Amino acid sequence: MRELLIVQTGTSHPDVVPRLGDNDDWFLDALPPGRAGCDVVRPFLGDALPDPAPYRGLVLTGSPLGVRDALPWMTALSRWSLDALHDGTPVLAVCFGHQLLGEGLGGRVEKNPNGLECGAVEVGLTEAGRASPLFAGLEPTLVVQAMHNDVLVKPPPGATRLAGNANTTWQSFQWGPRLHAVQFHPEMRARVVGALLEARAWPGEVRASSDGQRILDNWWGMITG
Secondary structure, three states: OEEEEEEEOOOOOOOOOHHHOOOHHHHHHHOOOHHHHHHEEOHOOOOOOOOOOOOOEEEEEEEEOOOOHHHHHHHHHHHHHHHHHHOOOOOOEOHHHHHHHHHHHHOOEEEEEOEEEEEEEEEEEEEEHHHHHHOOOOOEEEEEEEEOOEEEOOOOOEEEEEEEOOOOOEEEEEOOOOOEEEEEEEEHHHHHHHHHHHHOOOOOEOOOOOOOHHHHHHHHHHHEE
């Protein structure tokens, strides 16, 4: 049994995956336990969700699919993740994962009325975000990688907003002591973002930043400290 379980919720662009890896690979390369310390499960391919209790934490990845598709495996994953959370397992939910659990807890996800957000973007921390250990050691304005068209427009009851910007108000939230969710992609590096923008013919800035890596390192420290 390894330390972290990465729940891959979809596969990335076919022109990018052979060269730069898939959604799970970017986390495996960025998270402190590394490939030797992580298991991966792919419910979108029919994998059964394991008992989460032995893991130190769970990571829900991004996906080209949308929460509003409401596929059966998405409903099952939401319930399983929230059960794990309530049983005491820390969860980091990213992009699709952020939206899935935000809606599962009573929020609402819709197409972003402000339009697509992709590439390197600036995100401002709220007062709660500046006090959160998830963002320890970071400036009040982050540079992070984004790749999304849907957003959480209504937060779940009890959520604390940690970060936002003009495009996406709920860039990050915390719910209870063990769920941290981010709409942006702390695992993505600039070369991946550049390749995705080119493959999808989407506009966006390509700019390197270490802020995402710091967030992942902070989260690991939070659940192991």
